[in-house]
Amino acid sequence: MRFIREHKLFSLLITVVLILSIIMIVSYKMGGAHSFIGNLLQTGTTSIEKPLSSGSTSVKSNLRGIFKFRQVVDENEQLRKEVSDLQQKVIKLTLKKNELKQLKELSNAxxxxxxxxxxxxxxxxxxxxxxxxxxxxxxxxxxxxxxxxxxxxxxxxxxxxxxxxxxxxxxxxxxxxxxxxxxxxxxxxxxxxxxxxxxxxxxxxxxxxxxxxxxxxxxxxxxxxxxxxxxxxxxxxxxxxxxxxxxxxxxxxxxxxxxxxxxxxxxxxxxx
Missing domain, CATH: 2.40.10.340 (Rod shape-determining protein MreC, domain 1)
Known part of the structure; x- marks a missing residue:
């Protein structure tokens, strides 16, 4: 009794823990997860899991978007390079055609x-x-x-x-x-x-x-x-x-x- 008087807060915490333990044991014996206490615990767990799950989905979606954007950028860069290469080929062919035309004219001269x-x-x-x-x-x-x-x-x-x-x-x-x-x-x-x-x-x-x-x-x-x-x-x-x-x-x-x-x-x- 003297210990309890000198350590009131600690004794209160011990009492609460014991009571909760007893309630959980009784609840489990009486119906498990389908009891009132089980439902309460399940609701709490779901409430905690839902935002975590939502956050995880959002992160995954954002990561997919980033990778998709990077892929589009890479494809556009490749297309630009191919267009540039084709333009250079057209210019070279045009120059070659003009040169051949002038060589033909020169032969006439x-x-x-x-x-x-x-x-x-x-x-x-x-x-x-x-x-x-x-x-x-x-x-x-x-x-x-x-x-x-x-x-x-x-x-x-x-x-x-x-x-x-x-x-x-x-x-x-x-x-x-x-x-x-x-x-x-x-x-x-x-x-x-x-x-x-x-x-x-x-x-x-x-x-x-x-x-x-x-x-x-x-x-x-x-x-x-x-x-x-x-x-x-x-x-x-x-x-x-x-x-x-x-x-x-x-x-x-x-x-x-x-x-x-x-x-x-x-x-x-x-x-x-």
């Missing part, structure tokens, strides 16, 4: 009758532009080692390109006919008695005038070099787009579309 009689041709690649978007000035990969000299004429399969202004071993600089510093005499292919002079406008086109202000040139007339001056006769220059009469200069002026596409020029031939 090598068959100019007016050139082959007295001259040889050296094929060359354009390796750089000298500050121009229109190939006004550019450099090729052939030079003195191939017999190229200053003022050699440059052509391609479509017609006249320009002339060489400087040259060295393995390189030559070319000024094209669309440069405003370059003047070329021409004649009309339809009537070679009609002659004039053409020069570039540095914008990809040509303009010129007829020596005879009464010359009967018309839109669509094809112009070729006349053999007056530096350029041999018969090389195609371009086609007349428009004809006007300038009352101030009293000259018949012409606008010409070059036969050479100076925006896509890659290969040329040099007459030596």
């Amino acid at each position: 090598l068959n100019y009758e007016s050139v082959n009689d007295n001259h040889n041709l050296v094929s060359a690649n354009i390796i750089s532009l000298d500050g121009s978007n229109w190939f006004n000035l550019f450099t090729i990969d052939r030079g003195t080692e191939s017999g190229i000299k200053k003022d050699c004429i440059v052509v391609n399969g479509d017609g006249l390109v320009g002339k060489v202004t400087e040259t060295g071993k393995g390189w030559s600089k070319v000024v094209s006919i669309i440069d405003e510093s370059n003047n070329v005499s021409f004649m009309v292919l339809r009537d070679m008695s009609l002659i004039g002079v053409v020069s570039g406008d540095s914008k990809g086109s040509l303009s010129g005038f007829m020596l005879d202000n009464k010359a009967s040139v018309i839109e669509g007339d094809v112009l070729v070099t006349s053999n007056m001056g530096l350029y041999p006769a018969g090389i195609k220059i371009g086609k007349i787009r428009s004809v006007e009469y300038n009352s101030d200069t009293q000259l018949k002026t012409v606008k010409i579309e070059p036969s050479v596409s100076f925006k896509s020029l890659q290969k040329v031939a040099v007459i030596i």
